[in-house]
Amino acid sequence: MSRPMVQRPVGAAIALRDDALANALLEEWLGERRQPCSLFLDVDGTLLDIAESPDAVHVPRELCVALESLHRRLDGALALVSGRPVDSLDRLFAPLRLPSCGSHGAHWRVHAGEPLRHEAERPLPAPVRQRLQALARAHPGVLVEDKGSSVALHYRQVPDAGPPLASALRELLGEPAGAGLRLLPGKMVYEVIAHSSDKAQAIRRYLDAPPFAGRRPLFIGDDVTDEPALAMMPALGGLALSVGHLLPGASASFADAASVRAALDRAARRTSR
Numbered sequence: 001m002s003r004p005m006v007q008r009p010v011g012a013a014i015a016l017r018d019d020a021l022a023n024a025l026l027e028e029w030l031g032e033r034r035q036p037c038s039l040f041l042d043v044d045g046t047l048l049d050i051a052e053s054p055d056a057v058h059v060p061r062e063l064c065v066a067l068e069s070l071h072r073r074l075d076g077a078l079a080l081v082s083g084r085p086v087d088s089l090d091r092l093f094a095p096l097r098l099p100s101c102g103s104h105g106a107h108w109r110v111h112a113g114e115p116l117r118h119e120a121e122r123p124l125p126a127p128v129r130q131r132l133q134a135l136a137r138a139h140p141g142v143l144v145e146d147k148g149s150s151v152a153l154h155y156r157q158v159p160d161a162g163p164p165l166a167s168a169l170r171e172l173l174g175e176p177a178g179a180g181l182r183l184l185p186g187k188m189v190y191e192v193i194a195h196s197s198d199k200a201q202a203i204r205r206y207l208d209a210p211p212f213a214g215r216r217p218l219f220i221g222d223d224v225t226d227e228p229a230l231a232m233m234p235a236l237g238g239l240a241l242s243v244g245h246l247l248p249g250a251s252a253s254f255a256d257a258a259s260v261r262a263a264l265d266r267a268a269r270r271t272s273r
C-alpha cells in the first residue's frame with residue numbers, strides 16, 4: 001500500500017490531522033481482507049486511560065465487546081502486549097481472555113484458552129526487592145507493584161520523586177547487587193527487571209506461530225517501553241501507530257486512548273456485519 005506522508009506534530013491542528021491519519025490507517029489495515037493483519041495492542045495508555053494507580057483503571061464494557069469481535073474477525077490474531085502480568089490483564093478484561101503477553105514479554109499465551117508459557121524467569125533478588133521497598137517508603141506516595149521478576153515504582157502521585165528515584169535506581173543497578181538487572185523507564189514509572197524480554201521479542205514470538213504467522217503485524221503503543229516494537233514494524237512490512245505523540249517508527253499517532261477505543265469500536269462494528 002502507499003503510505004500517506006506524515007507531518008510532524010507541531011500544533012493542535014497537526015495533532016488532529018495525525019489522529020485522523022491514524023484512524024484512516026487502522027481502518028484500512030483492519031478492512032484489508034486480501035492481506036490480513038495480526039493486531040498487537042499495548043494496554044495502559046493505549047486502550048485504557050492511565051489512572052492514579054494501576055488498579056484504578058477503568059475498562060469500558062464497549063472495549064471488551066470490540067476486542068472480542070475483532071479477535072474473532074482476525075481468526076484469533078489479536079494479542080494484548082503489556083507490562084502488566086497476564087493475570088492482571090485477565091482480571092481487568094474478565095470474562096474476556098485474549099492471547100496476551102505480560103511483564104514486557106516474560107510470559108505469554110498464543111491462544112485465548114491455553115496455559116501461560118514462561119521465559120526462564122528469575123525472581124528479582126530479595127536484597128534488591130528490599131531496597132526498592134525502602135526507596136518507596138522514603139518517597140511517600142510512590143506505589144510499589146511487585147510482579148515477581150520485576151518491581152515497578154509508580155510516582156504519578158508525586159511527580160517530584162521522579163528525578164531522585166531515577167538517580168537512586170541507577171546507583172543501585174551499578175552495584176554488584178544490581179548486576180544483570182535492567183531499568184525500564186515508563187510514564188511516571190520506573191521498573192527494575194530481572195529478565196531480558198521486551199515487547200519486540202514478544203511480538204516476534206507471536207509472528208512465528210499460527211494464527212499470527214504470515215500476517216502483516218500492526219502494533220499500537222504509547223510509551224518508551226513500546227518503542228522497540230514500534231520501530232521494528234516497518235522492517236516486518238507492518239504498521240506502527242502510537243498514542244499521544246508520534247514515536248519513532250510510527251506512521252501516525254492517535255490523540256489519546258479514547259480515540260484508539262473509538263477506532264477499534266468502529267472497526268469491530270464494520271467487520272461484524
Ligand SMILES: [Mg+2]
Pocket residue numbers: 042043044045046221222223
Ligand atoms: Mg502503555
